[in-house]
Structure formats: structure tokens, C-alpha cells
Amino acid sequence: MASKFSRLALAGGVALAGMAAFSVPGTAHHSTAMFEWGKEVQLSNATVRKWEWTNPHTFLFVTTIGKDGKEERWAFEGMSPNHLSRAGWSKRSLKPGDKVDLTYYALRDPRKGGFNVMVKKADGTELKQLPSR
Template structure:
């Protein structure tokens, strides 16, 4: 009888361990990588106009309108760090307003679509907001 109890305890222990591994592993698998961006290849985007600023988890999004070489205005989508992270560097839900003119830098998408990862924003008054490193400052 004790052999059955011991085997049952072992099976329950194994099931609990497997459940714990799955519970921890699922959030890690759900987080996407940055492989879609040309990380470290910073490009400037002058004279952009804020279309909308989404202060959302797990990542913020900045949509800007840019007049391109073809003479047309196009909307670009730029991903950013989480609100929690950005608050530590001087950003807020109200950092950017629709219609505001900005200069920014970004890491482009590898597939050349109109988008990327936002690195810095310089506002019209000279305030520079960074995704990492320096805190927001007036220039």
C-alpha cells in the first residue's frame, strides 16, 4: 500500500513541477523580441507631426505623420518602452500631443515598412525625451 502512496506523491509532485514551469514559461514566451528592428542603427526623422501617442502596456506607441520624398504625407508607427520604464526617464501620458511638431530618432524595421522603435524625441521647445539613458531635459 505504501508503494502506491509513494508513487502517487511522486506523480502529484511531477505534475505540480510541470505546472510551475508552464506558468513561469508562458509569460516569457508571450513577450516578443526586438529582432524586427535594426537595433543600434539609429536614423533621424526630422519634422514629424504627432498623430497620436498611446501610453499603453506592455509598450507605448507613437504614430507620426511625415512628408516623404514622394510629396505624400505618410503615417509611421513607432514602438517604445513601457510606461513604467518611460516614467523614470521623464515621459508621461501627456508628453506628446496630436499636431505637435517633433524631431525624433528611431531604429527602423528590418522589412522597411513605415515604422520602427522610437529612441529619442526632441520637442519644439528643445525638450529632449530619451527611451533609455539620459533623463528628459531642456536644451
């Protein structure tokens, strides 16, 4: 009887440790603290390099030409494909070579990128990520 109880206690301890180990990364993933949330920034005359329609977040990679005439690479995180599809987006909404203007919330660090709020395509189509926009 004691050995059966010991095995159950050990199994319960392992299960609790496993749940604790996986719960921390799961909650850390959804933080938006890395962005200057609410402070919109504009990026004009960008060229789509890559559009990733992936879970749990979409990613838009663009290039621009800096003041020094050199290419600058930017990366923008977006909402999930599920959310964006309800807002009218699709995996075909953007393609490499498309010219776009972006509205975004910048990263708090000096890297070039942020959270994508809205994409305005060359034909004037606006693709919005947030319902209040």
C-alpha cells in the same frame, strides 16, 4: 488510493502543460530582434497622430509627407510607462498635432517604424528613452 494518485498525477500534468504554454509567449514577447538595434535613423518634421501610454510598451504614431507629397504613417514602439516616467516622460508629454523629430532604430522589414530612441519637440525639449543617450 490509486484513484487519488491518478487525480494528483493528472492535475500535476495539467499544471505543467499550462506553465509551458504560457512561458513561451512570455519570453517571445521581449525580443528586440525585429529592430536594427544600434543603427540610429532620423525622421524629421513628423506630426504626432497618437501617443499611447500603455503597458507593457508605449507607442507613438506619427505622419510625415513623403517625397511624392503623400502622407506617410509611421509607428514606433517605446519603453514601458514605468521606465519612461523615471526618465521624465508622462502620458501628457506628447499630443496629437505636436511637431517632432525622431531618432529611432528601424524595423528590419520595410514597414515604416521602429524602436523610438529620442523625440525632439518643436521647443527643443528632448525626450530620451535610453539612459545612454
